[in-house]
Amino acid sequence: MVRFHLALLGATLASLAVAGSAVGQKSAWVPDRGDGTFVNPVIHADYSDPDVVRVGDDYYMTSSSFNCAPGLPILHSRDLVNWRIINHALKRQIPEDVFRVPQHGKGCWAPSFRFHKDRYWIYYPDPDFGIYVITASDPAGEWSAPVLVKGGKGLIDPCPLWDADGQVYLMHAWARSRAGFANVLTVVKLNPEGTRAIDDGRVVIDGANFPGYTTIEGPKFAKRAGYYYIFAPAGGVKEGWQSVFRSRSVYGPYEARIVLERGSTPVNGPHQGAWIDTPSGEDWFMHFQDKEAYGRVVHLQPMVWRDDWPVMGADPEGDGKGEPVPTFRKPGVRTALARFEPQTTDEFDAKALGLQWQWQANPGENWVSLEAKRGSLRLFAQPAPAPDSLWLAPNLLMQKWTAPEFVATTRLDLGGALVGETAGLVVFSLDYAWIAVTKNPKGFRLAVRTNLDARGGASEKELAGVDSPKSVAYLRATIMAGGKVQFSHSGDNRRFTPLGDVFTAKPGHWIGAKIGLFIIAPPGASATGHVDADWFRVTGPAS
Numbered sequence: 400m401v402r403f404h405l406a407l408l409g410a411t412l413a414s415l416a417v418a419g420s421a422v423g424q425k426s427a428w429v430p431d432r433g434d435g436t437f438v439n440p441v442i443h444a445d446y447s448d449p450d451v452v453r454v455g456d457d458y459y460m461t462s463s464s465f466n467c468a469p470g471l472p473i474l475h476s477r478d479l480v481n482w483r484i485i486n487h488a489l490k491r492q493i494p495e496d497v498f499r500v501p502q503h504g505k506g507c508w509a510p511s512f513r514f515h516k517d518r519y520w521i522y523y524p525d526p527d528f529g530i531y532v533i534t535a536s537d538p539a540g541e542w543s544a545p546v547l548v549k550g551g552k553g554l555i556d557p558c559p560l561w562d563a564d565g566q567v568y569l570m571h572a573w574a575r576s577r578a579g580f581a582n583v584l585t586v587v588k589l590n591p592e593g594t595r596a597i598d599d600g601r602v603v604i605d606g607a608n609f610p611g612y613t614t615i616e617g618p619k620f621a622k623r624a625g626y627y628y629i630f631a632p633a634g635g636v637k638e639g640w641q642s643v644f645r646s647r648s649v650y651g652p653y654e655a656r657i658v659l660e661r662g663s664t665p666v667n668g669p670h671q672g673a674w675i676d677t678p679s680g681e682d683w684f685m686h687f688q689d690k691e692a693y694g695r696v697v698h699l700q701p702m703v704w705r706d707d708w709p710v711m712g713a714d715p716e717g718d719g720k721g722e723p724v725p726t727f728r729k730p731g732v733r734t735a736l737a738r739f740e741p742q743t744t745d746e747f748d749a750k751a752l753g754l755q756w757q758w759q760a761n762p763g764e765n766w767v768s769l770e771a772k773r774g775s776l777r778l779f780a781q782p783a784p785a786p787d788s789l790w791l792a793p794n795l796l797m798q799k800w801t802a803p804e805f806v807a808t809t810r811l812d813l814g815g816a817l818v819g820e821t822a823g824l825v826v827f828s829l830d831y832a833w834i835a836v837t838k839n840p841k842g843f844r845l846a847v848r849t850n851l852d853a854r855g856g857a858s859e860k861e862l863a864g865v866d867s868p869k870s871v872a873y874l875r876a877t878i879m880a881g882g883k884v885q886f887s888h889s890g891d892n893r894r895f896t897p898l899g900d901v902f903t904a905k906p907g908h909w910i911g912a913k914i915g916l917f918i919i920a921p922p923g924a925s926a927t928g929h930v931d932a933d934w935f936r937v938t939g940p941a942s
Contacts, residue, residue: 445694553578694911
């Protein structure tokens with residue numbers, strides 16, 4: 400039954416790729432060159448701390464999602480290069496009472512993805528509550544409710560290992576911000592069901608015992624050729640490297656080797672990821688690179704084993720310390736595949752929102768409708784939590800940036816908005832900016848506003864604005880190299896007029912900048928209106 404579903408899924412994804420190309424829109428980032436090679440990053444979007452599991456010919460990825468809801472995205476691929484979002488494993492963040500409001504930088508940190516006894520397993524940490532596990536028989540279907548495996552503050556980056564003798568182990572790292580210490584890895588025993596810790600755990604890696612090592616985290620636990628392996632980055636997200644530790648015993652002692660570092664390349668990090676094998680016997684490693692406003696983008700490295708140590712990427716010195724490759728041949732697959740990328744454009748003509756969309760917190764039941772006006776997305780205004788700031792507004796509907804340069808355009812109709820309500824297109828990060836329309840007693844005002852220290856409590860300031868009698872507006876954000884953003888508007892979707900100065904985006908709290916839609920009512924508003932979005936389209940920079 401599972402195999403049948405996977406075959407159907409592959410066919411569905413191929414048809415989606417064809418349908419997307421039929422729209423005639425130019426993709427903003429295409430890693431598959433179409434000649435048997437690929438270019439890194441294979442996903443130019445913020446999929447931090449990626450982990451990948453292979454089942455047969457299918458690969459599934461998940462990643463950190465922090466405070467965003469739904470969380471724990473599930474992506475599918477047949478070749479490790481072309482990826483598409485197929486689900487979210489966590490529909491709502493828990494505890495519900497905590498995640499009713501944005502919890503920037505909190506929530507789902509680095510997860511692990513495994514397949515064991517015909518089930519898919521994701522262990523994920525919330526650094527304020529502990530380590531959870533969820534399971535599913537089908538990664539594109541329903542996932543179980545989270546079970547708290549080990550409670551406590553500061554427990555992060557878990558990864559299980561089912562050993563040959565039946566014992567289940569769970570390795571995890573520590574967050575200094577909660578636990579008061581870091582740079583160590585701990586192994587705990589779990590019950591046979593893998594749902595509960597049955598001992599207090601033992602430290603198996605202490606960075607103090609490895610000269611030059613700081614911030615060891617993100618471990619992935621594996622066993623091969625009689626060795627226990629720990630794939631773990633160190634040295635920090637932006638300037639660190641990828642190490643591997645090995646031992647003949649679960650509890651060590653472990654020896655260490657740096658297997659992937661920046662070298663002569665522009666790829667800083669390279670950080671935390673997944674070792675994957677293919678049906679044909681190849682080995683690959685996926686990791687992320689921190690690119691500031693663009694988030695933590697995903698790279699794919701070839702990998703070989705040499706003297707029972709992995710060597711990743713290119714190894715120009717022949718010393719076992721690899722460096723990232725900019726391009727390489729694609730992994731070998733058994734069938735020809737269509738090219739596609741994670742979803743961006745949404746015409747809002749389906750029964751559900753596209754899987755690219757996330758909220759800043761758990762959504763309310765009355766925030767959105769795809770049925771109130773067929774072929775459009777209706778967003779219902781919610782009262783602002785504070786005047787002149789969206790930092791704590793939970794009802795921002797946003798998606799990841801997916802290329803170094805792209806154009807996002809939408810058509811909005813504020814005919815159903817009430818006086819004082821504002822709806823528009825937002826680029827959101829620690830600093831944010833928007834182009835939006837506000838309904839006032841005499842008509843409408845189109846403006847660009849920025850907030851240059853939203854997390855610090857700053858207020859928005861208007862950069863430019865024009866009055867308009869029309870409720871309909873075409874709004875556009877052009878993202879340029881370096882995370883620079885130019886907003887513009889149009890009355891006919893043909894000629895766009897820039898409005899306001901260029902805005903430079905920053906990363907968010909542990910995540911990249913995001914882009915999306917919003918409608919906000921004045922604080923304390925008792926009656927609210929709505930805005931209709933006809934579509935949201937993302938294209939390449941020349942479109």
